[in-house]
Amino acid sequence: MAEQSSPTKPVRPSMGQVRSSSFLNDHQQYRPPSKPENHYGIDTVVEDIQASRISSPRQISPFNGIPSPENPPTIVESGVSHELSHPNCTSAPGTKQSKLVATIFYKSNSPRISNAVPSPRLAPQGSQSPEVPAAEELPANMAPASSMESFPLEPPTNEPEPLDHIYGSNVSPMCITSFLHLMSTFPLPPGSTEFASSHRCLKLDQNHENHPVVVELTLFPAPSPDYLSLEDLRKHELIYRFEREWNVDVALRGDSLWRRYPRLVVFDMDSTLITQEVIDLLAATIKDPPDLAARVADITHRAMMGELEFDSAFRERVKLLTGLPSSIFEELRSVLDVTNGVRPLLRALKRLGVKTAVLSGGFLPLTSWLAGELGIDYAHANEVVIDETTGRLTGEVKGRIVGKERKRELLLEIAEKEGIALEQVVAVGDGANDLLMMEAAGLGVAWNAKPTVQMEASARLNGDSLLDLLYLFGFTSEEVEQLTA
DSSP, X not given: OOOOOOOOOOOOOOHHHHHHTOHHHHTSOOOOOSSOOSOOSHHHHHHTHXXXXXXXXXXXXXXXXXXXXXXXXXXXXXXXXXXXXXXXXXXXXXXXXXXXEEEEEEOTTSOOXXXXXXXXXXXXXTOSSOOOOOOOOOXXXXXXOSSSTXXXXXOOOOOOOOOHHXXXXXXXXXXXXXXXXXXXXXXXXXXXXXXXXXXXXXXXXXXXXXXXXXXXEEEXXXXXXXXXXXXXXXXXXXXXXXXHHHTEEEEEEEXXXXXXXXXXXXXXXXXXXXXXXXXXXXXXXXXXXXXXXXXXXXXXXXXXXXXXXXXXXXXXXXXXXXXXXTTHHHHTGGGOOBOTTHHHHHHHHHHTXXXXXXXXXXXXXXXXXXXXXXXXXXXXXXXXXXXXXXXXXXXXXXXXXXXXHHHHHHHHHHHHHXXXXXXXXXXXXXXXXXXXXXXXXXXXXXXXXXXXXXXXXXXXXXXXXXXXXXXXXXXOHXXXXXXXX
8 A cells, every 4th residue: 555645844944044045135125015914023924924925936038029028138147147127116207106105224323122132242352242231031921020019000011022132133024025915905095006125224333244234125105195194104003013123213204306416404502512401411510519510400300201391491400500600611521521423423414405494492602612513504593691890600591591492483484584495394392392393393313312203204313423314215225334434
């Protein structure tokens, strides 16, 4: 009796298989499964890779006859196919195609713990092992406290499994594939039947194996705005979960002409152009009472978090500085720590002909001086009253405080004076008092910002160099080097 042959078990795909047959490698393009599963996690992408065949092999036949949509001109050279096709590059005459640009930044400098598994940190020079932050392991389904008084209303939720330590501490092919799979689940505009994409690497980590750390994806068509507006899409739970899984920031923008050609960039000063809060530096010079610096720093933190109304909080802090000599502003110049990347960024913007401004809730003497040092075109900040007899601060503020409403007004005034459309204005800040000017601008960028600002801003940058702002405009690292040389 002949033995019955057992059915062969399908082989689970390996990373080698995925990469070798991927549109991302061969054509910089991804075509999603026609019917995605209800679960949109990374498991779906991996398990369905064989069934859906993201990149199905095509038979190349010699071209004979007249080119047509059914028979596009194809050149076969050394086994490589060059096919002329325009639908993904430009729309047909008389039609428009909405495109969405996603810029993905890998947060290599941001330690993260998820399910007690630390995100990889690049090893310091001369070190044999990666630098890993300490972690306290929280067993599954365990409460963080034993007393009922401190027990949370809801049990602690598990974070998504960190995937960058599995597939690479960079924007890996699997990271891109997972993101495109996620985006393909959103409904398309009426009349659209296919979702396509292209991608290009903007920046490589030159110090560690040249892995991509900034990648720009163009998706077309964009998800239906009737189903989900761009503002809501940026805050979508699936996007947020993807960012935590892969340890990345995703900036979503409509692909328009203005995205690539900004004409005015407006900056906050404290914790944006510089790494400190000037008012905290001023308070630190007062030794009596000894807790003054801590009190001022606490008020500053709460105001930036949006817990306190900025104008009243600023007046309260200035009152605590009564009696300081006006010369303190000159003494602090040497202490100011300019944020990494600011000087080359402003040099690049100047070469591009972009106007710049600093709108600060700090003090005009330091803001004006810093603007002159950095070559910034406009500078606005608060003026404090100085006693002419003693030359010391009276604890009062002159004129309107440059808070969130005033920052927005100043942005609009500068744009109108320069004849610049708001779509070509970029606003960068970190605190709650920057939200209104960021909302008025065509692009609002949260720079290592407070949680509320991160959620509300159009884009987030959480790296170690403000020069990353140029990647949001679509520049490559080679172009950035040319602009900053």
